[in-house]
Amino acid sequence: MKSILLSPFIILFAINIQSQPINFEFDYAQFGFDSTSNYIEFYYSFNQASLTLYETDSSRNVQGTLTISIKDSLTGEVLLDKTWSVLNPVADSMNSEKSLIGVLSFILEEGLYNCTINGSDAVNPSKSKTITEQIIVKPFLDGQIGLSDVQIASNIIQDSQNKESIFYKNTFEVTPNPTAVFGEGQPCLFYYTELYNLPQVSVEEGLRLDQLLFNSRGQLILSKRKDLNRSVKSRVEVGRVMANKLPTDTYTLTLNLVDSITNAGVSSSKRFFVYNPSIVYVDTFQQQISPVLSTQFGAMSEEELDDLYSKSRYIASNQEQDRYDALTTVEGKREFLYNFWKARDENPSDDFNQSYTSYLKRIEDCNLRFKAMSKEGWKTDRGRVYLTYGEPSEIERYPNQIETRPYEIWSYHNLEGGVFFIFADLFGFSDYQLVHSSKRGELRDESWQRRITIQ
Numbered sequence: 001m002k003s004i005l006l007s008p009f010i011i012l013f014a015i016n017i018q019s020q021p022i023n024f025e026f027d028y029a030q031f032g033f034d035s036t037s038n039y040i041e042f043y044y045s046f047n048q049a050s051l052t053l054y055e056t057d058s059s060r061n062v063q064g065t066l067t068i069s070i071k072d073s074l075t076g077e078v079l080l081d082k083t084w085s086v087l088n089p090v091a092d093s094m095n096s097e098k099s100l101i102g103v104l105s106f107i108l109e110e111g112l113y114n115c116t117i118n119g120s121d122a123v124n125p126s127k128s129k130t131i132t133e134q135i136i137v138k139p140f141l142d143g144q145i146g147l148s149d150v151q152i153a154s155n156i157i158q159d160s161q162n163k164e165s166i167f168y169k170n171t172f173e174v175t176p177n178p179t180a181v182f183g184e185g186q187p188c189l190f191y192y193t194e195l196y197n198l199p200q201v202s203v204e205e206g207l208r209l210d211q212l213l214f215n216s217r218g219q220l221i222l223s224k225r226k227d228l229n230r231s232v233k234s235r236v237e238v239g240r241v242m243a244n245k246l247p248t249d250t251y252t253l254t255l256n257l258v259d260s261i262t263n264a265g266v267s268s269s270k271r272f273f274v275y276n277p278s279i280v281y282v283d284t285f286q287q288q289i290s291p292v293l294s295t296q297f298g299a300m301s302e303e304e305l306d307d308l309y310s311k312s313r314y315i316a317s318n319q320e321q322d323r324y325d326a327l328t329t330v331e332g333k334r335e336f337l338y339n340f341w342k343a344r345d346e347n348p349s350d351d352f353n354q355s356y357t358s359y360l361k362r363i364e365d366c367n368l369r370f371k372a373m374s375k376e377g378w379k380t381d382r383g384r385v386y387l388t389y390g391e392p393s394e395i396e397r398y399p400n401q402i403e404t405r406p407y408e409i410w411s412y413h414n415l416e417g418g419v420f421f422i423f424a425d426l427f428g429f430s431d432y433q434l435v436h437s438s439k440r441g442e443l444r445d446e447s448w449q450r451r452i453t454i455q
Contacts (some may be wrong), residue, residue, distance in 0.1 A: 022127040023047030023099075024064070024119030025418060028274060029149040029176040032140035032196050033426075040135070041151070042068065043176035044119065046086060046394065048098040050378045052123035059089045063122035064100060073112045076198065080106070097203055103166055103176060108137045144304040144357060146196035150270035154189040156238050170194075170236045187244035191253060196234045199259055206260040209237055210299045216250040225299075241378045246274045247281035256299045263308045264360050265296020286320055292338035302330040305337060312340065313377055314388045321391065362387055372431035381434040383419055389439075392421075405452045408432060424452040 033039040044066060051062035064086040088100050101257045113135045120128030140146035153174045160173035167173050174192045182189045200209065207230055213222035222241070241253065250273055255272050258265040272382045292298045300308070309324055316324070320340065341356040342348065363378050366386055370377035377383045386392075392410040399406045407424040419439040423432035436448035443452070 007113040021050060021278075022119070022129050023050040024131075025127040025178040026117045026119070026133075027132045027152075027176065027180060028133070028135070029151040030135075030137065030140070031194050032150045033107055035139055035141050035143075035192060035356070037107050038137050038139055040108055040137070041176075042104045042106070042117070043178040044102055044104075044117070045178040046100040046119060047426060048088070048090065048100060049272070050127070051121050053090065054123050058439065060113070061089050062100075063087045064097045065118075065120045065122045066102075066104075067116075067118040067120075068104065069116040069288070070106070070431050071114045073114045079108075079113075079446055087117065099179075101176065101178070105285075107116060108135075110137050110139055110436060112136055124387070130196060138352060140196050141195075142197075144197055144361065145199065145259055145262075145264045145266060147255060147266045147268045148194040150253060150268050151176065151192045151253060152180060152253070152272055154186055156192060158238070158242075170235065172238060173239075180270075180272040181275060182243035182272060183248070184244065184278070185275075187242065189241040189243045189253075190238065190270060191255075191270070192236070193233065193255055194236055195228075195257055198228075198230060199262055199264070200231050200233060207262075208258055208299070210256040210258065211239060212254040212256070212298075213241060214252045214254065221246070221251070238341060241383060243274050244273075244276065245279070246276060247279045248276050249274055249281065255294050256294050258299045260300065260304045262364060263304065263311065264357075265299070267295055273319075276304060292334050295338060297334045297338045297341075300334065300337075302333065305330065308337060309333070311387075312337070312359070314384050315344075315359075316340070317411070359387070362390070370432075373429050382408075382410075382423055382432050385434070388413060403454055404449075406426040406432075407435075407452050412439075422448055425454070426450075 003145045023046070027043045028040060029043075030040050046062075046064040048062055051064055052159075053060060054061055057062075063328075065083060066086055067083045069081045071077065072079060077378045084104070086102060096131050103312060115133045115135055116130060117133070118130045119149055120130060140148055153171075153173060154177040155175045157173040159171055160168055162168055162173055165173050167175050172192065174190075177186065184242070195209070205227070207228045209226045211222070211224040211226070212220060215221055216265050226237075228235070237255075251273060252269055252271050254267060254269040256265060259333075297305070313321060324333070327336060330378055341353055344355045345353045346355055366377035366383035368377065370382045370386070372380055379388060389412055393410040393413040396409040398404070398408070401407075405424050405426060405428075407422060410421040410423070412419050412421075417440065420437065420441070421434060422436045422441065424435045425432050426435075434450055436445045437443055
């Protein structure tokens with residue numbers, strides 16, 4: 001049975017939003033917890049004026065009711081079905097622009113969940129609003145470079161001393177904005193994200209975080225780049241967007257974490273809304289921006305793109321190789337690699353491309369296992385076969401034969417009914433070269449034993 005851990009923290013806060021008959025909003029963000037689970041924060045807000053005012057002998061109050069249900073979509077198991085009361089005393093003159101803001105924290109194991117969130121007026125339950133979300137939990141702390149969800153906020157206090165606040169985390173006090181509305185009433189959007197599993201290599205350069213802002217037409221409005229050092233394995237990044245300078249529209253904030261040394265990259269996006277009636281929209285763009293710019297490929301230089309293609313060429317078709325070789329612009333190369341790996345994504349319904357991530361992991365494995373002299377492991381014959389066909393079913397090693405040079409036999413039981421590859425260290429530099437294979441299309445030399453015999 002799956003378990004769910006609950007941190008039932010509720011806090012009241014005030015931000016500016018517009019009043020509605022029942023103004024209840026919800027948002028969430030996921031952060032790393034361990035290799036099998038994520039830490040998830042649910043943010044909610046009740047507009048104070050949308051709740052019914054009632055009096056007691058000592059105070060005047062408003063009260064909301066929050067109900068959250070979380071169900072495993074695969075098994076149907078209900079992990080949580082609980083109701084909370086959100087109570088707040090009010091002054092004589094209730095400000096219609098005040099809201100009750102809170103956060104509830106959960107730990108969920110990897111999986112797919114159906115979540116139902118209901119906010120209602122405790123005095124008049126007929127005034128209610130229900131929001132449904134399908135949440136995919138894929139652990140960030142799985143050993144691969146990771147980027148948490150983007151949490152948007154109405155305010156972030158750095159080096160906060162208010163450690164008792166439920167909004168306090170990692171020395172920051174992050175006040176959420178579940179409405180995701182900014183503009184005249186909330187001029188500045190703040191964001192918070194966490195970076196995980198940063199590669200600990202000797203070089204300092206090549207690691208960066210790109211901030212991209214797109215409008216509802218897919219046009220790139222803002223682009224910023226921040227170079228990061230590699231002194232820590234994980235870190236927190238915060239930033240802001242001046243929403244009061246943007247015309248009324250729906251926007252998408254995208255963060256790309258790119259390691260150009262390993263060609264690894266991940267993205268995280270968040271949509272928000274801007275209401276600025278005083279700013280007139282002027283379309284100065286002539287064309288749509290390709291979606292490739294909101295991915296790690298859009299942040300790569302031409303040198304990085306060529307390097308990634310060289311590593312990907314092993315699994316490219318002849319037609320794909322001809323197409324890339326004919327490209328002359330960095331935009332074209334970005335578009336090619338974006339589509340190349342998108343076509344190999346086994347689950348295109350989410351933003352995580354497992355095929356691309358697994359291939360990059362195999363490149364790292366090649367460099368660790370097959371490096372020879374100054375040649376990177378992925379450039380060797382063993383590296384090429386490993387990248388093309390994956391881990392062998394069986395490896396037979398003969399490193400110290402008296403009459404032959406060191407050689408290995410790799411067997412793949414599930415390829416073409418069973419095939420093998422024979423690699424030999426012909427020159428004594430641990431660079432094992434392919435000398436024979438039974439795989440169609442690979443080097444075939446029935447006299448391979450003579451080549452490895454010591455004369």
